[in-house]
Amino acid sequence: MKLLPDYLGHHLLLTLIALITGILVCVPLGLLVTRVKALQWPTLAVASVLQTIPGIALLALMVPLLGKIGLIPALLALIIYSFLPILRNTVTGVLNVDSSVVEAARGLGMSDRQILYKIELPLALPVLIAGIRTATVWVVGTATLATPVGATSLGNFVFSGLQTQNVAAIIVGCVAAALLAIVLDQLVRLIEIATSGRNGILGAAAIISLLLLIGAGLSPMIINASGSKVPAQTIVVGSKPFTEQYILAQTISDRLRESGFKTDIRSGMGSMVLFEAMENGEIDCYVDYTGTIWSNVMKRKDVPSRKEVLQQMTAWLRQKHDILCLGPLGFENTYGLAVREEDARAYRLTAIADLTPRAPELLIGSDYEFFLRPEWESLRDSYHLDFKKKITMDPVLMYRAISQGEVDVISAYSTDGRIAAYGLVVLEDPRQALPPYDAVLLLSSHVANHPELTEALGVLIAGIDDDSMRQANKLVDLDGVSVDSAAAFLRNGFEPGNF
Amino acid sequence: MISVRGVSKSYNDGLTWAVKDVSFDVTAGEVLALVGESGCGKTSTLKMINRLVELTSGAIAVGDRDIMSIPPVVLRRSIGYVIQEIGLFPHLTVEENIGVVPELLGWSVNRTKERVDELLNLVGLDAREYRKRRPEELSGGQQQRVGLARALAGGPKTMLMDEPFGALDPITRAGVVEEFRKIQHDLSLTVIFVTHDMAEALILADRIAVMKDGSIMAIDTPSELLSNPGDPYAEELLSMPQRQAKIITEIAKSGGEPL
Numbered sequence: 001m002k003l004l005p006d007y008l009g010h011h012l013l014l015t016l017i018a019l020i021t022g023i024l025v026c027v028p029l030g031l032l033v034t035r036v037k038a039l040q041w042p043t044l045a046v047a048s049v050l051q052t053i054p055g056i057a058l059l060a061l062m063v064p065l066l067g068k069i070g071l072i073p074a075l076l077a078l079i080i081y082s083f084l085p086i087l088r089n090t091v092t093g094v095l096n097v098d099s100s101v102v103e104a105a106r107g108l109g110m111s112d113r114q115i116l117y118k119i120e121l122p123l124a125l126p127v128l129i130a131g132i133r134t135a136t137v138w139v140v141g142t143a144t145l146a147t148p149v150g151a152t153s154l155g156n157f158v159f160s161g162l163q164t165q166n167v168a169a170i171i172v173g174c175v176a177a178a179l180l181a182i183v184l185d186q187l188v189r190l191i192e193i194a195t196s197g198r199n200g201i202l203g204a205a206a207i208i209s210l211l212l213l214i215g216a217g218l219s220p221m222i223i224n225a226s227g228s229k230v231p232a233q234t235i236v237v238g239s240k241p242f243t244e245q246y247i248l249a250q251t252i253s254d255r256l257r258e259s260g261f262k263t264d265i266r267s268g269m270g271s272m273v274l275f276e277a278m279e280n281g282e283i284d285c286y287v288d289y290t291g292t293i294w295s296n297v298m299k300r301k302d303v304p305s306r307k308e309v310l311q312q313m314t315a316w317l318r319q320k321h322d323i324l325c326l327g328p329l330g331f332e333n334t335y336g337l338a339v340r341e342e343d344a345r346a347y348r349l350t351a352i353a354d355l356t357p358r359a360p361e362l363l364i365g366s367d368y369e370f371f372l373r374p375e376w377e378s379l380r381d382s383y384h385l386d387f388k389k390k391i392t393m394d395p396v397l398m399y400r401a402i403s404q405g406e407v408d409v410i411s412a413y414s415t416d417g418r419i420a421a422y423g424l425v426v427l428e429d430p431r432q433a434l435p436p437y438d439a440v441l442l443l444s445s446h447v448a449n450h451p452e453l454t455e456a457l458g459v460l461i462a463g464i465d466d467d468s469m470r471q472a473n474k475l476v477d478l479d480g481v482s483v484d485s486a487a488a489f490l491r492n493g494f495e496p497g498n499f
Numbered sequence: 500m501i502s503v504r505g506v507s508k509s510y511n512d513g514l515t516w517a518v519k520d521v522s523f524d525v526t527a528g529e530v531l532a533l534v535g536e537s538g539c540g541k542t543s544t545l546k547m548i549n550r551l552v553e554l555t556s557g558a559i560a561v562g563d564r565d566i567m568s569i570p571p572v573v574l575r576r577s578i579g580y581v582i583q584e585i586g587l588f589p590h591l592t593v594e595e596n597i598g599v600v601p602e603l604l605g606w607s608v609n610r611t612k613e614r615v616d617e618l619l620n621l622v623g624l625d626a627r628e629y630r631k632r633r634p635e636e637l638s639g640g641q642q643q644r645v646g647l648a649r650a651l652a653g654g655p656k657t658m659l660m661d662e663p664f665g666a667l668d669p670i671t672r673a674g675v676v677e678e679f680r681k682i683q684h685d686l687s688l689t690v691i692f693v694t695h696d697m698a699e700a701l702i703l704a705d706r707i708a709v710m711k712d713g714s715i716m717a718i719d720t721p722s723e724l725l726s727n728p729g730d731p732y733a734e735e736l737l738s739m740p741q742r743q744a745k746i747i748t749e750i751a752k753s754g755g756e757p758l
């Protein structure tokens with residue numbers, strides 16, 4: 001809840017910038033299109049096609065297109081999303097103006113410009129405003145999806161709430177977004193009533209409230225900016241979209257704040273997005289896993305020893321990407337295939353190879369990334385796995401799905417407390433199809449040479465063992481404890497009463 | 500005052516001709532009626548005079564100046580224009596509708612306001628009552644009066660009117676026509692108006708031009724055209740009110756029995 005002003009402010013800012021840009025682009029474009037009839041069809045067709053791209057897809061597309069994460073790709077996607085309603089309503093609004101009225105205006109001696117400003121625009125205004133209102137509601141809604149591309153919004157409540165099973169956070173995010181949509185929509189309506197009725201007081205009131213809203217939206221950021229202590233630099237901590245990562249990001253952030261740094265957490269980003277963001281210097285610090293980098297970034301197919309992988313990866317990151325691997329955190333979180341305990345017993349499943357003959361009858365469920373990753377290819381080829389069906393789902397839902405029999409095998413993380421809680425067995429990988437997955441702390445080049453920072457984070461190196469991590473994950477996933485408390489638990493060891 | 504010389508109009512690069520080689524003169528203070536069946540080119544002829552439609556060939560002069568030498572916007576502000584659809588601006592009040600041309604001409608607020616009151620009284624509407632109304636709050640006849648006032652607002656010497664009294668019931672129409680006749684006379688306006696109503700043309704016009712298929716078949720004073728039309732089409736068209744009057748008299752005599 002303490003994050004509400006911050007998230008709401010970012011959300012408001014994102015929405016308003018997108019809408020204002022959308023209006024500035026589309027109203028003139030729409031007017032142009034009403035004059036140059038040949039452009040009308042192509043322009044509206046392009047806008048319509050862009051509109052059919054789902055919001056989340058458009059947002060995702062912006063990341064590789066711009067080679068950036070954060071505010072810019074999110075804004076661009078939202079601006080594009082506002083195009084169709086504004087453009088279409090500008091065009092229909094102007095074209096629907098009674099032609100005899102326009103002819104009368106011309107006959108009285110108005111110039112084209114005067115006809116536009118004095119006749120066509122005022123008469124098209126209600127339709128145009130309706131378009132802006134539609135765009136407002138769409139953009140507020142779509143902005144909640146900006147979280148995975150690294151832009152802060154009310155979506156942060158929703159996404160992290162989903163991962164950490166925090167229903168309250170999800171509801172706060174939804175309600176705040178809905179209220180924001182209603183308030184902005186009504187403000188635009190007020191401005192319309194004020195302009196069409198020439199009600200100066202009403203118009204002033206609407207505009208003042210809009211400005212107040214913008215001010216309120218910006219104030220947390222301004223306060224943040226002005227209240228900063230030494231050192232002034234804000235360390236941006238990234239996280240992938242699952243519980244362990246949320247906890248680790250929080251742990252890192254807490255640690256840095258204790259040492260006087262200002263931090264900002266960008267949570268819920270995809271693996272590759274995160275890696276690229278670090279390379280671009282948009283993320284300063286995050287936790288990755290040796291095997292993930294090994295297979296996905298270095299594209300290595302061989303699997304040497306744990307130590308070897310760590311060493312080669314550290315050297316490679318330093319040389320090729322100027323990223324510092326500060327060291328392993330001490331625990332390993334391997335990808336593994338898990339089955340229900342009773343199945344393991346009934347069919348004598350201990351290693352992945354035991355699955356091979358049964359695979360054609362089994363359903364496998366996994367997170368969004370797994371089937372696209374080289375590790376899956378390697379597993380599949382090493383063990384000749386040919387499942388009846390592959391089902392992609394949110395990690396949160398995987399465990400429920402397997403325990404309820406909707407799928408038979410899932411790709412599980414070994415540190416996940418839910419493996420034990422849901423009575424699952426992780427199958428062994430004797431052929432070493434999967435690399436080791438030691439959690440490592442990565443730092444971008446421009447914080448790597450910061451001795452106070454490396455010192456502050458040094459405490460974490462080799463400071464978290466498998467069991468602690470599994471416990472912390474379980475606290476959030478199964479016991480409903482907040483991420484903050486789980487992070488505190490990780491740092492303080494097994495002292496009860498910390499949460 | 501207005502001189503039209505050998506004017507033709509084609510909307511499709513010479514494939515068909517809406518107006519063919521039309522010539523006529525209208526002297527200052529004169530009222531000319533353009534009559535003829537639908538599609539014969541009346542509106543096109545009218546719109547070429549204020550350049551709402553550009554002529555294809557020929558020449559038109561208004562007040563001794565070739566219209567092609569005057570910027571269209573300036574030309575139009577000096578000519579009152581009334582269209583059949585009235586075309587009042589729905590988002591403006593009666594006062595603002597009438598004030599459009601004065602505003603375009605850069606008049607002061609006070610002068611415009613006085614002018615609006617004067618014109619509302621001229622067209623028979625109480626200024627205090629109607630000034631602040633929106634077009635939608637007026638009857639069809641009241642709208643047409645406001646349309647007329649709007650066209651007169653800049654004090655033009657010339658008026659172009661396309662079926663200005665259409666869409667009115669006969670009683671209201673007779674009233675508005677009568678009023679317009681007075682206004683025209685008082686301001687000694689030069690007027691070209693289009694009408695489908697032969698009686699209206701005969702009553703209001705100093706001269707009548709009968710058009711057919713883009714050409715003028717006959718042009719003369721009402722009395723001359725009635726007594727000596729010189730063209731079978733013109734004769735048929737102009738004798739219409741008389742023939743109708745005869746039929747009506749006979750119906751009355753027959754005591755309501757169908758003929």
Ligand SMILES: Nc1ncnc2c1ncn2[C@@H]1O[C@H](COP(=O)(O)OP(=O)(O)OP(=O)(O)O)[C@@H](O)[C@H]1O
Pocket residue numbers: 510511517536537538539540541542543544
């Ligand atoms: N903008 C245009 N483009 C193409 N053809 C046109 C255009 N305006 C008029 N025409 C054609 O020119 C001819 C004359 O039209 P005009 O409007 O001058 O007739 P009118 O005598 O005013 O008819 P009405 O009594 O029905 O108003 C018609 O055949 C019409 O179809």
Ligand SMILES: [Mg+2]
Pocket residue numbers: 541542543661
């Ligand atoms: Mg016509």
